Amino acid sequence: MKKMKLYAHLLILLIFFLDLSSCRDVQSIFIFGDSVFDAGNNRFNKNCSVQADFPPYGSTFFHHPTGRFTNGRTVADFISQFIGIGMQQPFLEAQIAVRNGSTKVYPPNGVNFASAGSGVLPGTNKDWGVTPIQEQLRQFQTLVDQKWINKSVVERSLFFLESGSNDIFNYFLPFDPPTLEPDAYVQAMIKEVSNLIDQLYKAGTRRIAVFSLGPVGCVPARAFLHRAPIDRCFGMMNVMVKKYNKALENLVNNIPTTHPGAIAVYGAVYDTVQHFRAIPTRYGFSDVSSACCGNGTLGGQVQCGKEGYKICQNPERYLFWDYFHPTQHTYKLISKALWSGNKSRIRPINLKTLANLTQNHKVIT
Ligand SMILES: *[C@@H]1O[C@H](CO)[C@@H](O)[C@H](O)[C@H]1NC(C)=O
Ligand SMILES: *[C@@H]1O[C@H](CO)[C@@H](O)[C@H](O)[C@H]1NC(C)=O
Numbered sequence: 152m153k154k155m156k157l158y159a160h161l162l163i164l165l166i167f168f169l170d171l172s173s174c175r176d177v178q179s180i181f182i183f184g185d186s187v188f189d190a191g192n193n194r195f196n197k198n199c200s201v202q203a204d205f206p207p208y209g210s211t212f213f214h215h216p217t218g219r220f221t222n223g224r225t226v227a228d229f230i231s232q233f234i235g236i237g238m239q240q241p242f243l244e245a246q247i248a249v250r251n252g253s254t255k256v257y258p259p260n261g262v263n264f265a266s267a268g269s270g271v272l273p274g275t276n277k278d279w280g281v282t283p284i285q286e287q288l289r290q291f292q293t294l295v296d297q298k299w300i301n302k303s304v305v306e307r308s309l310f311f312l313e314s315g316s317n318d319i320f321n322y323f324l325p326f327d328p329p330t331l332e333p334d335a336y337v338q339a340m341i342k343e344v345s346n347l348i349d350q351l352y353k354a355g356t357r358r359i360a361v362f363s364l365g366p367v368g369c370v371p372a373r374a375f376l377h378r379a380p381i382d383r384c385f386g387m388m389n390v391m392v393k394k395y396n397k398a399l400e401n402l403v404n405n406i407p408t409t410h411p412g413a414i415a416v417y418g419a420v421y422d423t424v425q426h427f428r429a430i431p432t433r434y435g436f437s438d439v440s441s442a443c444c445g446n447g448t449l450g451g452q453v454q455c456g457k458e459g460y461k462i463c464q465n466p467e468r469y470l471f472w473d474y475f476h477p478t479q480h481t482y483k484l485i486s487k488a489l490w491s492g493n494k495s496r497i498r499p500i501n502l503k504t505l506a507n508l509t510q511n512h513k514v515i516t
């Protein structure tokens with residue numbers, strides 16, 4: 152009863168402080184992370200060997216490869232569409248355009264810094280030439296410092312953060328065994344995320360959306376790992392993912408206290424995807440286990456587009472597009488859940504509400 156009363160008070164406060172006015176305020180999104188978000192940064196980094204810049208990547212929506220690791224749009228693309236702004240360009244593409252003089256400004260709808268293959272640990276897949284998330288943040292900071300991005304724009308923008316799948320997948324690779332125990336490894340990852348959020352806040356960021364990892368232990372690429380079962384998800388890996396997600400959510404819950412004036416939401420991608428996997432037909436899936444595009448066990452032993460690959464008839468009926476990544480259909484379902492879903496999908500508020508908050512109104516939750 153007491154709790155209920157307190158809850159009601161907080162709710163009233165929340166409504167009081169949120170100006171849910173008609174004018175939609177968010178005009179830009181800045182994106183950090185790995186292949187889930189990468190819109191082509193690696194394509195402009197010739198030194199990087201983690202690529203999706205060849206057919207049939209992009210074939211369902213763009214009808215050509217863009218560097219995205221799926222057959223169409225990613226979650227960042229869909230959310231931009233829901234807000235009513237254009238899809239964010241890869242940073243490296245925007246930088247080339249500014250440097251070669253074809254434009255004088257960075258795009259007003261935000262910039263995508265994500266690099267496929269990267270992790271939250273700076274060393275993850277470094278040998279493959281990926282851009283670590285710490286470096287992605289430095290790239291953003293430089294744009295702010297050099298006044299390419301207006302501080303007032305930073306305050307009003309959404310920031311998307313999704314990373315960690317590669318760190319956890321690599322933990323189970325047979326070569327180069329990790330020295331840390333699983334819990335310590337997860338803690339090391341969370342420490343990096345915590346530092347990243349501190350830096351974003353110092354740069355003026357006030358609206359941060361942090362997305363949980365999906366069920367990484369279910370990716371078809373687990374066929375590479377000798378210890379992983381084929382007929383079901385790799386339990387040990389998913390246990391680690393869930394530990395990371397839990398610690399991540401705690402971190403996000405503390406942001407309003409640790410970073411006054413900031414609003415942060417936690418997107419429960421893991422539970423959302425597991426929900427699709429539990430009742431696949433309701434969501435239009437005929438296959439939630441193997442890759443639409445690839446070859447070998449689960450379609451997970453050959454990268455889509457590489458020598459010897461096969462492609463399925465209807466990608467939109469598969470949960471996985473390639474050995475690691477969801478199809479556009481899966482991304483669209485996840486995006487809808489994050490945009491307008493209830494607290495079982497994203498909390499304390501969904502992206503639609505977050506995007507609707509106007510400036511100068513503090514949230515008390
Ligand atoms: C500059 O870079 C942009 C983006 O990559 C490209 O589309 C354009 O053709 C380039 N322009 C010149 C003059 O090189
Ligand atoms: C290219 O990648 C290698 C690692 O594969 C790295 O040592 C080197 O610094 C990178 N070069 C550039 C120009 O980024």
Ligand SMILES: *[C@@H]1O[C@H](CO)[C@@H](O)[C@H](O)[C@H]1NC(C)=O
Binds near residue numbers: 301302303304
């Ligand atoms: C930054 O934004 C403020 C407020 O919208 C505006 O007055 C100012 O001109 C902008 N500065 C630049 C460099 O765009």
Ligand SMILES: *[C@@H]1O[C@H](CO)[C@@H](O)[C@H](O)[C@H]1NC(C)=O
Binds near residue numbers: 446447459460461
């Ligand atoms: C796929 O893999 C199988 C064996 O795993 C091989 O026989 C076949 O040639 C590969 N490529 C295609 C296009 O089927």
Ligand SMILES: *[C@@H]1O[C@H](CO)[C@@H](O)[C@H](O)[C@H]1NC(C)=O
Binds near residue numbers: 493494
């Ligand atoms: C929240 O959404 C989920 C998935 O759409 C649904 O199953 C659940 O019943 C909803 N819960 C509430 C409290 O509305």
Ligand SMILES: *[C@H]1O[C@H](CO)[C@@H](O)[C@H](O)[C@H]1NC(C)=O
Binds near residue numbers: 171
């Ligand atoms: C928030 O955004 C929606 C569009 O998604 C818009 O139609 C609506 O006016 C806004 N809602 C509120 C409560 O301000």
